[in-house]
Amino acid sequence: MDALAVVIGLGILALLVIGVPYLLVSHARLKARVARLEAGLGQTTPEVVTEVVTETVGAPVVEDRAGPWASASVVAPQTEPTDTPPRAFVLRADRLGALMAWLRANWALAVAGVSLALAGVFMVQYGVEQGVLTPFWRVMGALALGAALIAAGERLRRRYGDEAAGAVTGLPSVLSGSGVIALFAGVLAARGLYDLIGPGMALAGLIGVGAGAVVLGWFHGPVLTALGLIGAGVAPFLVGGQSDTPGVFYGFYALLAAVGLAVDAARRWAWISVLALMVSMGGATLLYLGEAGALLYLAFWAGLVVLTLLVPEARMIPQHAGNSLLRRVMARGAYPDFPVRLVWAVVVLASLAALMLARDAGEALVVWGALSLLAGLLAALTLGTRRAEALEDVPLVPALAALVLVTLEGFGKGPVWSGFMAGIERLPESPMPMAASVILAGGAVASVVFAFRARYAAGTVPVILWSLGAAVMAPGLALILELLWTPAMVIGAYGWALQVMALAGLMVVFAVRARGSEARLVAAVFAGAALVLITLALFVMLSQAALTLALGVMVLATALIDRRFNLPLLGGVAQVGVAVIGYRLVIDPGLSWAVREAGLGDVLLSHLGPLILLGAAWFVMAARAGGTTRVVIESAVWTITAIVLSVLLQRWLGGPGAMGHAGLGLTAAVWLASAMVQLWRLRAGGRVVRWLRLALAAAMGAVALVTLVAQALLTNPLVPVLWRREFVSGPLILDTLAAAYLPVALVFALAAWKLDHLPRLLRQVFVVAGAGYGAWYLGLEIRRLWQGDDLSVPGVSDGELYSYTVALILVSVLLLVIALLRRSETLRRVAMAGVAFTVAKVFLVDMAGLAGLVRVASFLGLGLSLAGLAWLNRRIAEHMGRGAV
Secondary structure (H helix, E strand, O other): OHHHHHHHHHHHHHHHHHHHHHHHHHHHHHHHHHHHHHHHHOOOOHHHHHHHHHHOOOOOEEEOOOOOOOOOEEEOOOOOOOOOOOOOOOOOHHHHHHHHHHHHHOHHHHHHHHHHHHHHHHHHHHHHHHOOOOHHHHHHHHHHHHHHHHHHHHHHHHHHOOOOOOOOOOHHHHHHHHHHHHHHHHHHHHHHHOOOOOHHHHHHHHHHHHHHHHHHHHHHOHHHHHHHHHHHHHHHHHHOOOOOOOOHHHHHHHHHHHHHHHHHHHHOOHHHHHHHHHHHHHHHHHHHHOOOOHHHHHHHHHHHHHHHHHOOOOOOOOOOOOOOHHHHHHHOOOOOOHHHHHHHHHHHHHHHHHHHHHHHOOOHHHHHHHHHHHHHHHHHHHHOOOOOHHHOOOOHHHHHHHHHHHHHHHHOOOHHHHHHHHHHHOOOOOOOOOHHHHHHHHHHHHHHHHHHHHHOOOOHHHHHHHHHHHHHHHHHHHHHHHHHHOOHHHHOHHHHHHHHHHHHHHHHHHHHOOOOOOHHHHHHHHHHHHHHHHHHHHHHHOOHHHHHHHHHHHHHHHHHHHHHHOOHHHHHHHHHHHHHHHHHHHOOOHHHHHHHHOOHHHHHHHHHHHHHHHHHHHHHHHHHOOOHHHHHHHHHHHHHHHHHHHHHHHHHHOHHHHHOHHHHHHHHHHHHHHHHHHHHHHHOOOHHHHHHHHHHHHHHHHHHHHHHHHHHHHOOOOOOEOOEOOOOOOOOOOOHHHHHHHHHHHHHHHHHHHOOOOOHHHHHHHHHHHHHHHHHHHHHHHHHHHHOOOOOOOOOOHHHHHHHHHHHHHHHHHHHHHHHHHOOHHHHHHHHHHHHHHHHHHHHOHHHHOOHHHHHHHHHHHHHHHHHHHHHHHHHHHHHHHHHO
């Protein structure tokens, strides 16, 4: 019986919501057409007709497009600004001002409407509190009051009207609206309080009242419709009481939204749609907060999206024309039409509701329901809006929400994640958890849907964007699952890698089937996604060393594919591969693994292998010598070279050398080299990439600086820390001092030499830093020559002191020679500054410890050396002067 009542109610709704408005619109258009024909027949002279026609020249009549949002015939202006908002903007200052003005002038009517509406509600409430009537008569009293108010309002409207100025203006709408509220309250009380009727009959009654409100709203104007919507929305919460089936009210609020949207579709009162959606969404959300059922709440949102798509345009297949929101943001142009903005708002709120429910869910079923809602929205909006060009970007919302939901579920250890991870300790005979596999399969279906839409999209940009969505959706889910869910721990590395490889095969199929003028670019997108998934499978299956080597193979394969098929877009995949190789060599498993844990074979495989492969990729990409990808690969070759030398030196030194000043110096050199590589890559890339690389360079430089400070304070060979002394080991010159300071000096020197695109002041800082570390190494080597492995012993011997003087003179001579070769006035002046420093050292330091013939010989040698240096300096200056002429 309840099912029959529902069917009857839906039939009434279809007849009144669709049929009656259609007949009324048709009748109004017919009347307007007859009026125009009569006006034309009434013209007395042809000149008047000619004048009318002349006035409309240059302003063509735009034929009405199907649907209630366009008028029968609209005269289009000659020029229309593209940034002018369309007519159906609801929240505008002029409309809010008009509303406030009406309330100030008619506040008594507004209060009267509220009072009459509450009278019907409180009649039921009074009957409950006092018990003076049986439940049946309480409900009948509320219904009778509602019917009487509607009859009174309709009688006044027919006799005096409702819109013309007069004594009863607005009163018919107030009375009829209050009656609608009372009818809603009566039906809800019959079901929710007294259980006089079943859910089906209650729904049919609510449908009937809602349909009546649609018809009354057509005649009385938007005020009545607004009163009916607001009253119906708050009625369930005003009546009070308890219900065993609160979920039925979700259907009631969906019906309420349909009523408001249908009224708007017929009369084009845009704010009625907004009000109806706000009331229905607010009421449904309060029901959910009152624990009326999470799954039914999700079903409500699904129905609301469908209603918003279909009802305002009055079509079973969406055909929203005009500009989309994404095109408006990216390329400006006209604002999207009101129905498009309405769909965007509801889809965004539905996606947020799914995320909210999944975050607060205490059971896995709710999370699966939220995922199902997002998946359904994605599929419906992608496949069902092929004719609606203005909605082509709406599927982006549920797609992003699905990625966020899976991320939050893993990051927050939600019920689905917990149930999946519990499979680690399952018994052999227990079934394998399938949550990750189901999510990955859903991502694959989403990619298939996007690829299908791309295949039939019109225009280059839509094809590329849909293809990009297909290439991102499934691989994105796979990466999120690997990062936060670690499926290999539950289903095994081989099983998980096999699923990822199957997804890579799907991307390859998409790449092969690319057609049209955009085929090369689309194929590159899918090929890049396939390479990413293959790399992910390698992450799962291979060891530390083999994985890094496989990444090098992937970069080389990308370069070969680009060269063979001319797909420069794959360069982005190669850059990502290079970044991951650097991450693995420096951080995870990093330097510590390579120095202390791995065998020499694994180190050579994981370091020299990628170095050779990246060198081959650099050679293969010779045709793109100025491209960003080749610059990145070139910088990576230099970085990995520094890492290889650092690792091999630390392994050779071993023991205390690797843990002390040598290990810190080599580690700092690697981080410095990585920072300089990021500065090198500033030669290529846009503004966003530039700032990202600057941030990475600053972070890596900060790590290197901290390491160097720790080296200077904690492992300084000259200064013991507490009871710990830092000893030098290894043969002279090629010892731990060389490992600790020479690589750092070399990195600074290469940076000053190669990074010529950086500011001059920064390069000069690199020169000073490199020279300082080189001088520090030379001084410590001289001290070790005279003092042995422990440089922290007190005092300085005469031989050590003289050795410093000889070293200063030799360095000055070397700088003068380099200044001559490079014709550098700056280097010449630096060399002479070194000479001056040497003279000062001799007279202030060395002279105090000399006596007799040793003093004579020393100063004789110094004098001859200085004379020779002065002669050499003069000849260099003259030579450079002649060359400059």
